Amino acid sequence: xxxxxxxxxxxxLTAVALLFxxxxxxxxxxFTAISAGAQLVVAGFLIHLxxxxxxxxxxxxxxxxxxxxxxxxxxxxxxxxxxxxxxxxATILYGYCEASPRIEHPLRLPLVQFLVTGINLAFLxxxxxxxxxxxxxxxxxxxxxxTLEADNWDVKQAFPYLAINLVxxxxxxxxxxxxYRLFGTLNFADIALRARAMSDDPRVTxxxxxxxxxxxxxxxxxxxYCWLPNSYPILPAPVAGLYSGMLTKVGVYVLLRxxxxxxxxxxxxxxxxxxxxAGATMIFGxxxxxxxxxxxxxLSYHILSQIGFMVLAIxxxxxxxxxxxxxxxxxxxxxxxxxxxVGGTAALLNRTDNLDRMGNLWRQTPLLGVLFLxxxxxxxxxxxxxxFWGKYAILVVGLEQREFVLVGLAILASILTLFSMLKIxxxxxxxxxxxxxxxxxxxxxxxxxxxxxxxxxxxxAIGLGAEGVFRVANRAAVQVLDQEAYARAVFSVTxxxxxxxx
Amino acid sequence: MMGPQSYIxxxxxxxxxxxxxxxxxxxxxxxxxxxxxxxxxGLASASSLILLxxxxxxxxxxxxxxxxxxxxxxxxxxxxxxxxxxxxxxGRPFLEHFHTHLHGVPLLGDVxxxxxxxxxxxxxxxxxxxxxxxxxxxxxSTQGLRALVAEEERRYSSPLEQPLEExxxxxxxxxxTDAD
Numbered sequence: 001x002x003x004x005x006x007x008x009x010x011x012x013l014t015a016v017a018l019l020f021x022x023x024x025x026x027x028x029x030x031f032t033a034i035s036a037g038a039q040l041v042v043a044g045f046l047i048h049l050x051x052x053x054x055x056x057x058x059x060x061x062x063x064x065x066x067x068x069x070x071x072x073x074x075x076x077x078x079x080x081x082x083x084x085x086x087x088x089x090a091t092i093l094y095g096y097c098e099a100s101p102r103i104e105h106p107l108r109l110p111l112v113q114f115l116v117t118g119i120n121l122a123f124l125x126x127x128x129x130x131x132x133x134x135x136x137x138x139x140x141x142x143x144x145x146x147t148l149e150a151d152n153w154d155v156k157q158a159f160p161y162l163a164i165n166l167v168x169x170x171x172x173x174x175x176x177x178x179x180y181r182l183f184g185t186l187n188f189a190d191i192a193l194r195a196r197a198m199s200d201d202p203r204v205t206x207x208x209x210x211x212x213x214x215x216x217x218x219x220x221x222x223x224x225y226c227w228l229p230n231s232y233p234i235l236p237a238p239v240a241g242l243y244s245g246m247l248t249k250v251g252v253y254v255l256l257r258x259x260x261x262x263x264x265x266x267x268x269x270x271x272x273x274x275x276x277x278a279g280a281t282m283i284f285g286x287x288x289x290x291x292x293x294x295x296x297x298x299l300s301y302h303i304l305s306q307i308g309f310m311v312l313a314i315x316x317x318x319x320x321x322x323x324x325x326x327x328x329x330x331x332x333x334x335x336x337x338x339x340x341x342v343g344g345t346a347a348l349l350n351r352t353d354n355l356d357r358m359g360n361l362w363r364q365t366p367l368l369g370v371l372f373l374x375x376x377x378x379x380x381x382x383x384x385x386x387x388f389w390g391k392y393a394i395l396v397v398g399l400e401q402r403e404f405v406l407v408g409l410a411i412l413a414s415i416l417t418l419f420s421m422l423k424i425x426x427x428x429x430x431x432x433x434x435x436x437x438x439x440x441x442x443x444x445x446x447x448x449x450x451x452x453x454x455x456x457x458x459x460x461a462i463g464l465g466a467e468g469v470f471r472v473a474n475r476a477a478v479q480v481l482d483q484e485a486y487a488r489a490v491f492s493v494t495x496x497x498x499x500x501x502x
Numbered sequence: 503m504m505g506p507q508s509y510i511x512x513x514x515x516x517x518x519x520x521x522x523x524x525x526x527x528x529x530x531x532x533x534x535x536x537x538x539x540x541x542x543x544g545l546a547s548a549s550s551l552i553l554l555x556x557x558x559x560x561x562x563x564x565x566x567x568x569x570x571x572x573x574x575x576x577x578x579x580x581x582x583x584x585x586x587x588x589x590x591x592x593g594r595p596f597l598e599h600f601h602t603h604l605h606g607v608p609l610l611g612d613v614x615x616x617x618x619x620x621x622x623x624x625x626x627x628x629x630x631x632x633x634x635x636x637x638x639x640x641x642x643s644t645q646g647l648r649a650l651v652a653e654e655e656r657r658y659s660s661p662l663e664q665p666l667e668e669x670x671x672x673x674x675x676x677x678x679t680d681a682d
Contacts (some may be wrong), residue, residue, distance in 0.1 A: 002595065017570070106659070149660065
C-alpha cells in the first residue's frame with residue numbers, strides 16, 4: 001500500500017535535494033533525470049498493479065477513513081501518474097538539450113519537481129480538502145515557474161493567471177466548506193455514500209455547480225478560460241510543454257473523479273450544462289487559435305479546444321463516454337506537449353515563432369516537419385493517428401444520445417483545427433522566402449528533435465494500438481463510475497481510529 | 503539607506519529578540535495538544551529576526567545570520583519529509599507518528615515525547631526561512647540594496663537574467679517601456 005505515496009514523495013525529495021545542490025551541473029541534471037525515470041517506473045508499476053486489482057489505498061499517518069486522509073491509487077489515477085511522469089521526463093530531457101548547464105536557471109528543475117509533486121498529489125488524493133492542498137502546491141509552483149525567467153512584459157501576461165487562479169482557489173475553499181456542511185465529511189468515498197440518499201436535494205446540485213465552476217476554471221472551460229491563452233506563450237518551451245500537457249488536464253481529471261466517483265450520477269442538468277459549455281469551448285478555442293499568428297499562441301488556444309472534447313465526453317456521462325474521455329486525455333497530453341516542443345524547436349531554428357517571419361523548415365529540416373505533421377494531424381483527428389480514435393469514440397456516444405448539434409460542433413471544431421494546423425504548416429514549414437534563415441548549424445535542434453521523436457513514437461503507438469489502450473481506458477472508466485467498489489476499497493483498510501464504513 | 507538609528511530601539515530589540523524566541527520555543531513544544539505548533543512558532547521566530555533587521559539594518563543580516571534563509575527552509579522541508587517518509591522503511595504508512603512516555607527525567611519529571619515534534623521542527627524551520635527571506639528581499643529592494651547577496655545570486659539566478667535592481671531600483675529614474 002505504500003507504493004501509492006511514492007509518486008508524491010519521490011519528486012518532493014528530489015526537489016529538496018536539488019535546492020541543496022545549488023548550481024546546475026551535469027551531475028545535477030543526471031540526478032534529476034534518473035529521479036524522473038524512477039517516477040515513471042513507479043507509475044508504470046502502479047498501472048500494472050491497479051489494472052487487475054482493486055484500488056490501492058494508503059491511510060496517511062495510519063488513520064482510517066473517513067477521519068484520516070487517504071491516498072487512493074485506482075487505474076485512472078495510475079494512468080494519469082504515468083502520463084505526468086512521462087511528460088515531465090520528456091520535457092526535462094528536452095530542456096537539457098535546449099540549454100547548457102552554464103545558463104540553466106538553478107531553480108527551474110526544483111520548481112518542476114515541486115509542480116510534479118502537486119500534480120501527482122491531485123491525482124492520488126481521496127479527500128476534497130487534500131485536493132485543495134494539492135492544487136495549491138501545484139499552483140504556487142506554477143506561479144513561480146511562470147515568472148522565473150520572465151521580463152516585465154511576461155510578468156504582465158502572467159498576472160491574469162495568478163489573479164484568476166487565486167479566485168478559483170477561494171471558490172474551491174468555499175466549495176469544500178459547503179460540502180462539509182452538507183455531508184459532514186470531506187472523504188470522497190464517504191461523500192459518495194452519503195450523497196446517494198440526498199440526490200434530489202437542490203443543495204447537492206448547487207455544490208455540483210460550484211465545483212463545476214472551480215474545476216472548469218482550472219481546466220479552461222468556456223467562459224472561464226481567459227487566463228490561459230496569453231499566459232502559456234510566455235513560458236520557455238520545455239516548461240510550456242509540461243504546462244500544456246498536464247495542468248489543464250488535472251482539472252479534467254478532477255471533473256471525472258468528482259462527477260463519476262463522488263457526486264450522485266443523476267445530476268442530469270449539471271451534465272447537460274457541462275456538455276453545452278464544452279461545445280462552446282471547442283468552437284471558441286479553435287476560433288481563437290485561428291486568430292493567432294504565432295505558434296505558441298495557436299497551440300495555447302488549441303488546448304482549450306481539445307479540453308472541450310474531453311469535457312463533452314464527461315457531459316455525455318455514459319461509461320463508454322468516460323472511456324472515450326480517458327482515451328482522449330492519454331492521446332492529448334502526449335500530442336500537445338510534443339507539439340509545444342516542436343514549436344520550440346522551430347522557433348529556435350527560425351529565431352522567431354511569428355508565422356510571418358518563418359519559413360523554409362521543410363526543405364532544411366524534414367525530420368522536424370515529419371514530427372510536426374504526425375502530431376498536427378493527430379490533433380486534428382486523421383486516422384489512424386491517436387486523435388482519430390478519441391474523437392471517433394466521443395462522436396459515437398454523441399450520436400447515440402442524439403446530440404446532433406454538439407456532434408456538429410465537434411466536427412466543425414476538428415475541421416477548423418486542421419485548418420489552423422495547416423496555417424502553421426504552410427507558413428513555417430512549406431513556405432519559402434529568401435530572408436528566412438534556418439539556423440541548421442545550431443546543433444541543439446537535432447537533439448531536441450530526438451526527444452520529440454520519442455514522444456511521437458509513443459503517440460503513434462497509442463494510435464496504432466488503439467484497441468489495447470481503449471481496453472485500459474474502458475476499465476478505468478468502469479472503475480471511476482463504480483462508487484461502491486471505491487468506497488469498499490477505502491473502508492476496508494484497517495488502521496487506527498473508528499471504522500465508519502457501511 | 504537606513505532611517506535614523508535609535509539607540510533605545512536597538513538595545514531594546516537585543517533583549518526582545520531572546521524573549522520572542524523563548525515564546526516561540528514554548529509555542530513549538532506545547533503545540534502537540536494545545537494551540538501552538540511549528541507554524542506559529544516559526545512566525546514568532548521570524549518576527550524576532552525581522553525586528554533585528556529593523557534595528558541593525560537589513561544589510562547586516564547576512565553577516566549576522568551566516569546562513570541563507572532559503573537553505574533553512576529547504577532543511578525544514580527535508581526534515582518534515584524525512585519524518586514522514588521514515589515509517590515507510592518499516593513498512594508503516596506515510597506520516598505515521600510514534601509516542602512514548604519518559605518517567606523521571608531530571609528537572610522535568612514525566613515527559614511525553616513523540617516524532618510529531620520532529621515534523622513540527624521541520625515546519626518551524628520552513629516558516630522561519632520563508633518568512634525571513636520574503637521580508638528581507640522586499641526590504642532590500644525598497645532600500646535600493648541588491649535583492650540577493652553575491653553567494654545567493656550564484657545559487658538562485660541564471661546568467662541570462664538581469665539583476666532586478668538594475669531595472670527597477672528606486673534611484674533608477676527612467677521607466678523601462680515594455681516592448682509590446
